[in-house]
Amino acid sequence: MFINMLNLQLTLLMLIAVGFFVRKIKIIDERVQSRLSDLLIYVILPCNIVNSFMGDAEISPEFAHNCINAFLISFVIQLFSTVFGRLLFKKYPKEDANVLAYGIICSNSSFIGIPVVESIYNSVGVMYTSIFQIPIRITMWSAGLSLFTSVEKKDVLKKIVKHPCIIAVVIGVLFMAFNVHLPIFLDNTIGYISKCTTAVSMIIIGSILTETNRNNILSKEVFYYSFLRLIVMPVIVLFILKALNFDPMLIGISTLLTAMPAGSTTAILAEKYGCNAELASGTIFVSTILSIVSIPVISLFI
Numbered sequence: 001m002f003i004n005m006l007n008l009q010l011t012l013l014m015l016i017a018v019g020f021f022v023r024k025i026k027i028i029d030e031r032v033q034s035r036l037s038d039l040l041i042y043v044i045l046p047c048n049i050v051n052s053f054m055g056d057a058e059i060s061p062e063f064a065h066n067c068i069n070a071f072l073i074s075f076v077i078q079l080f081s082t083v084f085g086r087l088l089f090k091k092y093p094k095e096d097a098n099v100l101a102y103g104i105i106c107s108n109s110s111f112i113g114i115p116v117v118e119s120i121y122n123s124v125g126v127m128y129t130s131i132f133q134i135p136i137r138i139t140m141w142s143a144g145l146s147l148f149t150s151v152e153k154k155d156v157l158k159k160i161v162k163h164p165c166i167i168a169v170v171i172g173v174l175f176m177a178f179n180v181h182l183p184i185f186l187d188n189t190i191g192y193i194s195k196c197t198t199a200v201s202m203i204i205i206g207s208i209l210t211e212t213n214r215n216n217i218l219s220k221e222v223f224y225y226s227f228l229r230l231i232v233m234p235v236i237v238l239f240i241l242k243a244l245n246f247d248p249m250l251i252g253i254s255t256l257l258t259a260m261p262a263g264s265t266t267a268i269l270a271e272k273y274g275c276n277a278e279l280a281s282g283t284i285f286v287s288t289i290l291s292i293v294s295i296p297v298i299s300l301f302i
Helices: 002-024 028-050 061-088 094-105 113-146 153-162 164-177 184-194 197-209 219-244 247-257 265-272 277-300
Strands: none
Touching: 002 113, 002 197, 002 277, 028 113, 028 164, 028 184, 028 197, 061 094, 061 113, 061 219, 061 247, 094 113, 094 219, 094 247, 094 265, 094 277, 113 153, 113 164, 113 197, 113 247, 113 265, 197 277, 219 247, 219 277, 247 277, 265 277
């Protein structure tokens, strides 16, 4: 498993390098990067989620139980991340503390997490990952966004309900519940789009990393954050879930998703609301690069 995970991470690194390179030589610019992100969020990831529900799996009592557990595990993780994210960085200036706290709350569990989980647990893993993402979306647009600006409850609800990945989860569950079989050409179309997930998401990340200010890459704050995000949090989740004797697949998925690096929205929100955008870029760059090693190491303990 370690060798397979290491090869996967090296593959992802090469795809990130492609994204970095094509942005540097201006095949991709800021506008194209933004459009690719929209394509990923509004088309590719939803197709990947719907496709994962369209296999031969059925809604058995065990599957339903695991889906509920995936939601509850994620909810508890997000709750503690929200509380401790604010406490861990109290000594830092506010514009730095908010960035680091947001990075604890919101990881890159979609762009990187879904390809990693799919490579190990196949479509069933993607289904559980999709359920696991729901509390993350909730905290991202509520507690996470409140670190940068005031948040209206109505806006939070709208963003969650209208998010294409949440809609895809609902559609996928309905397809599974009613045993819906699409025409072959539609099924194939969704499948082909779904296969673009890994390549497109990694190329986008590589493009985003070109914006990192190198002066902030080696700061103590960045490495402290990366240690918490990549090592401390997943190890705590792993041992607690094992002690509580959860399903092994749920333990593995929860641990891997908790071990993901900082999300790209960290830098976007920091830039938009006047926090330390350079620090945010540094956390994304360093945690993403270090995750190439840390995720295979974490997989040894799953």
